[in-house]
Amino acid sequence: EPEVTQTPSHQVTQMGQEVILRCVPISNHLYFYWYRQILGQKVEFLVSFYNNEISEKSEIFDDQFSVERPDGSNFTLKIRSTKLEDSAMYFCASTRAGGELFFGEGSRLTVL
Amino acid sequence: AQSVTQPDIHITVSEGASLELRCNYSYGATPYLFWYVQSPGQGLQLLLKYFSGDTLVQGIKGFEAEFKRSQSSFNLRKPSVHWSDAAEYFCAVGSWLTNAGKSTFGDGTTLTVKP
Numbered sequence: 001e002p003e004v005t006q007t008p009s010h011q012v013t014q015m016g017q018e019v020i021l022r023c024v025p026i027s028n029h030l031y032f033y034w035y036r037q038i039l040g041q042k043v044e045f046l047v048s049f050y051n052n053e054i055s056e057k058s059e060i061f062d063d064q065f066s067v068e069r070p071d072g073s074n075f076t077l078k079i080r081s082t083k084l085e086d087s088a089m090y091f092c093a094s095t096r097a098g099g100e101l102f103f104g105e106g107s108r109l110t111v112l
Numbered sequence: 113a114q115s116v117t118q119p120d121i122h123i124t125v126s127e128g129a130s131l132e133l134r135c136n137y138s139y140g141a142t143p144y145l146f147w148y149v150q151s152p153g154q155g156l157q158l159l160l161k162y163f164s165g166d167t168l169v170q171g172i173k174g175f176e177a178e179f180k181r182s183q184s185s186f187n188l189r190k191p192s193v194h195w196s197d198a199a200e201y202f203c204a205v206g207s208w209l210t211n212a213g214k215s216t217f218g219d220g221t222t223l224t225v226k227p
Contacts, residue, residue: 031213033213033214035174040221042202042217042218042219042220043156043202043204043217044217045214045215045216048213048214052164065173091155091156093213094213095213100144100158100161100214101142101146101206101215103148103155103156103158104155104156105154106155
């Protein structure tokens, strides 16, 4: 069964460092998303991406964040200069035509 | 704006007992509704979804949920809970009108199962 894959599963970084989280969505999906879950809290929408551009972003998704689909398969989330409060689980998701999201297992980011 | 309320932060039930987790949503039109389960340190697994049609939907692991438009609710039920059901449960609402994959999640309900 096709699935969304994310790497790395866990990354530890120093405050101020750049981080790139990678995702491979399901191959025939057209819409891509990043969500974030701070430990013990709910899942929050960060950004959606369609037709090679951001379609919507939340207020969390400030200038420190960017997304890219550099080739036909990968979808990346970059945090330019990490802060302590960026520590969270980051989930990538995709869908073909809207509606049901298929989530990856998540990438846990720890900022020290 | 869409929103989801899960009134119960934590629920404890005995193994074999029935379960109902509450979810209320706010959305101006017909929503997409989802229930996800998350075990500690794990990703989100979709239990079931409602898009349209029959308001009682069946999901995996013996779960079901009923969409009640008049009450803006989408409660999750299971007739007999197993110890392996202990986890965090999230209700989510999505829009079919705009950006249908953007879902708003509730705060979650932690389920503890007593032997």
